[in-house]
């Protein structure tokens with residue numbers, strides 16, 4: 001095979017977080033049990049955390065959270081899974097000769113199982129975690145599975161200021177404004193992580209701010225037209241701030257009546273965007289005296305998203321030496 005011919009065996013695994021298989025307490029408990037037992041996600045001592053997780057957290061949380069999943073469930077399944085599967089199909093159409101598949105870090109289709117199955121395959125396997133910003137809690141955990149199951153596979157660390165991705169997000173915001181009108185303030189809401197991790201060197205917070213700045217610059221926004229917040233706090237300790245819910249609840253008192261919220265840390269719509277932002281935070285905003293919180297959807301399987309992801313993967317395969 002010559003240098004210029006792409007081996008037909010390239011494999012691209014688009015990896016997302018994972019989601020329950022059904023909006024029911026047992027299915028949610030199974031998913032959360034795997035997710036929250038990962039020491040990358042919860043850093044408490046195992047001997048304390050694992051019994052607490054099994055005996056207290058899972059029974060209570062799976063009951064509460066399964067109702068939230070039920071509110072956003074689609075005919076074909078969990079939104080995160082549906083959008084990630086469709087995105088993989090859109091990327092596949094742009095990468096002839098590459099086997100493009102979607103996998104999940106937790107639950108199904110399992111990243112670990114797929115990597116194991118590819119062990120005796122001569123393929124170059126590229127794993128692209130669908131997290132634009134690198135975090136030890138998400139990206140590094142995908143790296144852990146690669147190290148265990150197929151160390152020869154390679155991983156894209158992040159794409160937080162990739163020009164095609166930045167432009168795709170900015171364009172999706174412009175399109176939303178064209179269709180629904182524009183609010184007085186644009187919030188970039190990213191999933192939070194414990195502040196202690198950032199103090200220990202996790203680049204996530206810096207990358208979130210860099211993403212928001214790049215998207216705001218593409219939109220030509222002045223500094224007072226947008227802000228960056230962090231959502232989905234879980235458990236105790238200090239998390240990244242300012243918190244999305246507290247910010248949304250405080251803005252009406254400043255005279256802000258209409259806001260737009262976009263979540264550029266999520267590649268696909270999921271519980272944390274469709275339920276937490278579009279339902280819960282919209283209600284917080286209204287209760288505080290605001291008129292409308294307009295949620296701007298994730299890029300999901302849009303053509304611009306597929307193009308950006310295909311470009312990132314193509315460059316990673318080209319740089320493979």
Ligand SMILES: C=CC1=C(C)c2cc3[nH]c(cc4nc(cc5[nH]c(cc1n2)c(C)c5CCC(=O)O)C(CCC(=O)O)=C4C)c(C)c3C=C
Nearest residue numbers: 017018019020041065080135137191193234265270271272
């Ligand atoms: C986008 C990046 C994400 C980071 C960073 C992240 C960190 C993080 N998450 C938890 C705890 C939970 N997250 C949950 C759902 C969830 N989280 C992400 C993404 C990131 N998480 C996504 C895409 C989803 C949605 C999954 C879906 O099925 O739709 C949940 C489950 C829901 C709930 O019980 O509230 C938990 C729990 C921690 C502790 C953490 C960093 C330490």
Ligand SMILES: [Fe+2]
Nearest residue numbers: 017191232272
């Ligand atoms: Fe999360």
Ligand SMILES: [Fe+2]
Nearest residue numbers: 232271272276
């Ligand atoms: Fe949440």
